[in-house]
Amino acid sequence: MREVAILGVGQTAVREHWDLSIRQLAVAAGRAALADADVSRVDAIYVGNMTSGNLNEQHHLGALVADHLGQWGVEAVKLEAACGSAGSAMRQGIIAIASGQMDAVLVIGVEKMTETVMEETTAALVTAADADYEGIHGVTFVSLNALIMRRYMHEYGYQHGDFAPFAINAHANGAKNPNALFREPITQKIYERGRVVADPITLFDASPIGDGAAALLLVPAEQAPGAVRVVGSAVATDTLAVHDREDMLWLKAAQQSAQRAYAQAGIGPEDVDLFELHDAFSVMAALSLEAAGFAERGQGVRLAQEGEIFPDGRIPVATMGGLKARGHPVGATGLYQIAEAALQLRGDAGAAQIEGARIAMAQNIGGSGATIATHILRNPIAH
Amino acid sequence: MREVAILGVGQTAVREHWDLSIRQLAVAAGRAALADADVSRVDAIYVGNMTSGNLNEQHHLGALVADHLGQWGVEAVKLEAACGSAGSAMRQGIIAIASGQMDAVLVIGVEKMTETVMEETTAALVTAADADYEGIHGVTFVSLNALIMRRYMHEYGYQHGDFAPFAINAHANGAKNPNALFREPITQKIYERGRVVADPITLFDASPIGDGAAALLLVPAEQAPGAVRVVGSAVATDTLAVHDREDMLWLKAAQQSAQRAYAQAGIGPEDVDLFELHDAFSVMAALSLEAAGFAERGQGVRLAQEGEIFPDGRIPVATMGGLKARGHPVGATGLYQIAEAALQLRGDAGAAQIEGARIAMAQNIGGSGATIATHILRNPIAH
16 A cells, blocks of 8 residues: 655635635645645545535535646545544545555535524534434533533543643643634633533534645555654544443544544554644543543543643644644544644644654544544654 | 455445435445445445435435445545546546555445425535536526537437437436336337427436446456456546636546547447446436547437447447436446446346447446546456
8 A cells, every 4th residue: 555645735714714615725725835835737636525415505525626736637526524524535545546546635624604694504513423313412512522521520520620631731822823713811710710612512512613724645655754653543423422332431433433543544543743623612622631531531521630741742733733723624624634734744833843753643523423534644754 | 556446336226225324325235335345344335425414414324335235443534526426436446456555445336315395405416517607607407418419419310319319328228227217118209299398408318317227346346257357447538717717618628538448448439348437417328428539529419319329239328228218316326337338248237238249338427417427348258
């Protein structure tokens, strides 16, 4: 199997982009990745997106994006796995290069969510859950996560304030990233005063939606010896409905995809220098740290409290703001994570740079853990 | 690159399935393909679907289907390219096997369209077109195709009645297929009395929507020496908006994907024994025959009039009813086409059997020609 390298990285800032349509967002990120790679023609385009059919009246993004990037005739398709859409697009791009059939693949994650009323967006997001057995009861995506967080607090004896380090770290890091939606640090006091969204989740436990696009240009590693390599890539699924799981506090698909990716890379969690985890909600950050092997069961929050998730800690997370502060344009997020991990390994993360990082992991979650894509990147050159 | 074989075929009938949800349809077809292949565990599931987010309030079909097929933990994702979604899912399945990373891949196309009011379905379908430059003008998917048909008639001097053979052939063949939605033959007179939908398109020029699912189990060819092989697989795109094309009567992406597939297979159109074309509208059947090399420009209708598209003609099309009579559950159609082609090559097409068929081609179109997937199958064993 051919190894894959990331030759180009592009992104738009995450904002309420009132002046940019979904096509313009995707094209801007795609063009930036092509320019960064100095590549003009690709063999395929994989677009990760969740809600364009519901919120933008636009399906068929593969052809749309290929068309407006001037890549006429190219193979293109959209991939959807709820909030795991972009991580899944990355996975297909890697498989395509590995197949030997493609030598230059553009993967783009894009989402345009803020042009509709909030009720429409909330309705679109709950389609990530099981419509017949969860959505039909009126449960929203936030309330499902609230149930999980409440159970976590109950089982492991935490208080709401114990989750603060996840938000404090994310907002501090987002302040250093010009593409982040929120760029103001917060304090423990501000965290504790957060307005309740769905008890116990407050505004500071929930990531904000946004408009944005992130893109990567992938090539076979042998064509780009100095570029960041993808040394692990795996997707795993779990039951769609949370109530069907043996243990709602264990992200089985995170564990499985991380284990597969570790095995491919020939490493373990102890070798990972930074972890772009899927902190859509504070409790998901804790559960990801546990399932991916960075903390024992129930100890994800403890790890955060000990400061180990901060830039100078054992395993920095959300290094450029994470979903919480960079923002969560749902179907684009998985590629923001990988783009940021690649920038960190290249030494191009600016004020958010984690010094000496050589191995980075990104984990993108669809639904409440039903689809999880894990990618491990390595920089062959120390910077 | 590893060659791919089709080891299992499964499908539901195309109907208004009031008793089956989208998950049940997908699971039924998937189970049938697994049983046909005698395979119990797969490495990945690719689900082709277009409208589940709009019409079923259900995104995240990859994980949903994996879950309810009992394939827990497996890699899974949905692919969307409007009506070309299932052909695109097939393409990813082939790339996945070719990559050497997967040895058993289940591809499923599914659509559940008839549980909503027709206005919602019409609105969902026009998302296949360009929302900002086509949809915004109130143009529907049918009216876009009506403009193309009218132009075809004008340029090449045809009357509406000249298109009758496409519908007559499809309905005659659908009558022989127990899974077809329409199973009544029609006559020229019935065709000519068809109620106008969008002038010049009548009910007999437009394929019916429906609920249904089709599935294939793919394996490396070396593991299944007697099974039907995929010898050509290609996807190409064109401009999303019809008005952006140099020539609205030429399906450039059909030509490109067919040429790539022919080159892979080492054959030309003269070697193809049957052609499952995308007769969503009569004019699309004509344009496909021309772009794929079976007729000169403007001669697709002539070929049909000469009877060459009938089961005993030079190039039988829509051999089990096509989109017109088997029905067009949009995001599932591409896999119905390939499933039918595979059954024909296996000699399992029942009353619809084309005798002596060894090479079959299936072409799946998304939008008005913006995404086109072409697959060529070959039976290594003459039956």
